[in-house]
Amino acid sequence: MCVRRCSGVSRRHLITALSYPPILAQTSLNDTRVLFTEAAKWVARLQDLSTSDNLILLKTEMSAGHGGVSGRYKQWEEVAFEIAWILQQTGAVTRSEWERTSYNRDGSGDSRQLLT
Numbered sequence: 001m002c003v004r005r006c007s008g009v010s011r012r013h014l015i016t017a018l019s020y021p022p023i024l025a026q027t028s029l030n031d032t033r034v035l036f037t038e039a040a041k042w043v044a045r046l047q048d049l050s051t052s053d054n055l056i057l058l059k060t061e062m063s064a065g066h067g068g069v070s071g072r073y074k075q076w077e078e079v080a081f082e083i084a085w086i087l088q089q090t091g092a093v094t095r096s097e098w099e100r101t102s103y104n105r106d107g108s109g110d111s112r113q114l115l116t
Contacts, residue, residue, distance in 0.1 A: 018051060022056070023057070027039035027059075028061045036060055040060075
């Protein structure tokens with residue numbers, strides 16, 4: 001009975017077994033409006049019910065709030081991550097190309113942590 005009443009509020013109860021596209025869900029640990037656990041539950045349910053092999057990823061920002069990260073450079077990093085995700089998922093950049101061109105935040109070495 002609660003599922004019927006709560007389904008209008010809780011989007012994870014509306015998820016059914018379908019072939020979902022690649023999904024990058026983003027949340028913030030310090031979001032006072034939407035708890036990070038909601039995004040985690042939603043992604044877990046998507047991963048359980050998805051009939052495709054597409055990647056469903058949850059990225060949790062550890063210091064941001066509801067509006068995302070603060071500071072110009074942090075926002076640029078966030079946008080760069082999103083663009084990299086889109087390029088990889090659309091096939092515009094292959095994994096080997098991504099690994100050859102990615103670097104650590106301080107500009108040294110190669111970092112495979114972003115989309116591995």
